Amino acid sequence: MKFLAVVAIMLLSVSVSWAKRTGKDIDVKTFKQKIAKKEIVLVDVRTAKEFAEGHIEGAMLVNFYGTNFERNITAISKKTPIYVYCRSGNRSGKAMQFLLKKGYKRVFNLVGGFKAWEEAKNGVVTE
Secondary structure, eight states: OHHHHHHHHHHHHHHHHHHHTOOEEEOHHHHHHHHTSSSOEEEEOSOHHHHHHOBOTTOEEOOTTSTTHHHHHTTSOTTSOEEEEOSSSHHHHHHHHHHHHTTOOOEEEETTHHHHHHHTTOOOBOO
16 A cells, blocks of 8 residues: 555556646736736747737747857756747747756746737837
């Protein structure tokens, strides 16, 4: 009986640890609420051209296809929640998975990407 209890505790510990490492796809409404907080990093993983045409206020550009993507994205603290988006959610989903593999624990992807953000009539910034 003690053995089963120990195994159950070990499995629970592993699952809790794994749960802390998973990213999450979130909808526009939730994304907007979460990025309003001050202690987050908002990352746009689109190209510089896409970013200049319009982006979410406060976003930093880290081009997913850029040669320095890995260096630039991993320069962000692992302690800070990271919210990522791209045009449709595909690149940012890949960026989220990349960060999770690098040991980041709180990474969130905007479902539908910037297109969904605009369709919801949320504000954008242009350069």
